[in-house]
Amino acid sequence: MKALRNFINNVKPQFEKGGKFEKFRSTFGAFETFLFVPDTTNQNGVHVRDAVDLKRTMSVVILALIPSLLFGMYNVGYQHFHMLGQTDVTFVETFLFGFLKVLPIVIVSYVVGLGIEFITAQIRGHEVNEGFLVSGMIIPLVMPADAPLWMVAVSTAFAVIFGKEVFGGTGMNIWNPALVARAFFFFAYPSKISGDQVWIADKIDSYSGATPLALANAGDTTTYCICDCVSGFIPGSIGETSVIAIAIGAFVLLLTGVASWKTMLSVFVGGALMGLLFNQFGSEANHMAQLPWYHHLAIGGFCFGAVFMATDPVTSARTELGKYIYGFLIGAMAIIIRVLNPGYPEGMMLSILLLNTFAPLIDYCIVQANISKRKNRVKIKS
Template sequence: GLGIEFVFAQIRGHEINEGFLVSGMLIPLIMPVETPLWMIALATAFAVIFGKEVFGGTGMNVWNPALVARAFLFFAYPVQMSGDSVWIALEKSDRVIDSFTGATPLAEAATGNLNFSPLEAFFGFIPGSIGETSTLAILLGAAILIITGIGSWKIMLSTVAGGVVMGIILNIFAGSNIFMALPFWHHLIIGGFAFGAVFMATDPVSAAQTEKGKWIYGFLTGILAILIRVLNPAYPEGMMLAILLMNTFAPTIDYYVIQSHIKYRMKRVSQF
C-alpha cells in the first residue's frame, strides 16, 4: 500500500504523505487472524487505489481506507470474512494441537450460548480480530486520541449513545428473538463496535466536519451498527457497513447543518 502511494506521489509530483501509516496499522487490526497475507495485500492495494487515490489521495477520500479494505474482502471472499468461527489458541499446558476453530463471540450471542463473561469480553480474553477484543485497550486508545485532539469525543460518545438507544429498543421488542434480547451493554464490549467507534468512525477525513454534524453522524452510526448486527443473520457484525454508509452521507449531513445555520443567521439579520 505504501509503495502504491509512492508511485502515485511520483506521477502527480506531490510530496509523499504519511497518511497511509495510519491505515497500514489499522488494516491488520480489523482482519481475522487467519486471513492469508496475500488477501490482506490485495485488499490493501484495492483500498489505496480505489478508496483513496482515485479521489485525489490523502485528505480527499470519501470512505475510511481501512474499512474499504475489509469491505473488499467481505464481498470478494465472504467465506473467510463472514463466517461464524474463528481461530483460537490453546494454553501450552492443555494442548495437543496449537489451536482450534470455535464460534465467534457474536455467533455465540446470536444463539444465546455465551461461553464468556462480560469481564472476559471487557479485558479481551475472547477470540476475534486483534484490534476488537479488548474494550479496555480501546478505551485507553480513546483517551489518547481525545487528549491529543486527534479523535472527536463527540463522534465517539454519540456513536455509543446510538448503539445504546438501538440496543434498548431491540430489548423492548425482543420477544422470542435471542439476539434482540441480548442486554444492550453487551453490544458495546463484543465485536467491532468499540473499536469502530473510537478508531474508525472518527477518521478526520471521511467523518462529518461540522460540530452538530458530528453528533448526528455518530448517533446514526451507532444505531445502524446494532441494527445491522442484530437483524441481518447473514452478517452478525454491522460496524463496518454502518461506518461506510455514514461516510457516504457525512457530506450531506454537513451540508444541511451549514444550511440550517445560514437560514438561522439570515432570519436573525432580517429581524433587525
C-alpha cells in the same frame, strides 16, 4: 542522530531540482520529513502556529493503536494455546507466537499500501502523504489472525487505489480506507473472514472458534461472559477484542485532542439506546434483540470502530452538531444491522461505511440551516 542528519544533508542536493535523482524528490521528501521536523518556514502569512502537522497527528493515532496491537498479538497466542489445552505456556512464548502471526500481516499491509502511495505520488509529482501510516496499522488490526497474506495485500491495494487515490489521495477520500479494505475482504473472500473457522491461528478443525458475536447470534452468551469481552481474551479480529486496550487508545486520542469526543460519545449513546429499544420491543425469538445493551457495546468491533474509525477526521462529519448526528446514527445503525440482518453479523463496518457516505450531506444540511437562520435574523432587523 547527528550522523543521520549529516547524511541526509549530503545526499539532498541530488534530489533537488537539476539533481541526479530529481524524479524521486517526493520519495526523498517523505523520508526526510518522517525523520526530522521540516526546517522550511513559511514566508508569508501563517495562520496556524503549532508544532503539530499531519505527520505528528498520525503518529499520535499510531501510538494510540499500540495497546490494541500488543494485546492483539498476545491474544492470538493465548487463543492458540488455549485451544490446544496447553496451560503451561509462558507469557513470552504466547506473545512470541502471536507476534510472529501478526507481524507479517502488518508488514504486508504497510509495504503494499505505502508502495502504491509512493508510486502515485511520483506519477502525480505530489509529495507523499502520510495518511496511510494510520490505515496501514488499522488494516491488520481488523483482520483475522489467519488471514492469507495475499488476500490482505489485494484488499489493501484495492482500498488504497479505489478508496483513496482515485478521489485524490489523503484528505479527499469518502470512505475510511481501512474499512474499504475490510469490506472488500469480507465480500470477496467471505470464507476467510467470517464463520467460526478463521479467528484462531492454526486452528484444529474439531474446535469451535466462534466469536462471542456469532455465539450471541445463536443465543449463547454463557461461553464468554461480559468480563471476557471487556478484558479481550476472546476469538476475534486481531485488534478489536480488548475493550481495555481500546480504552487506553481512546484516552490518548482524547487527551491529545486528535479524535473528537463528540463523535465517540454519540456512537456509544446511539448503540446503547438502540440496544435498549430492541430489548424493550424486539421479538422474543431474536437472540440479538434480547442481548443486553451493554453487552452489545462490548462484543464485536463496536468499540474499535467507535474509537478509531468513526472518528477519522477525513471521513466523519466536520460540523460540531453534525458530529453528534453522525456518531449517533453509526451506533444505532450498527445495532440495527446486527439485530435485523443475521447475514452480516458485524454491523459496525457497514454502518460506518454507510454514514461515511452520508457525512457530507449531514454537514451540508447543518451549514445550510445555519445560513438560513442567519438570513432570517437579518430580515427581521431590516
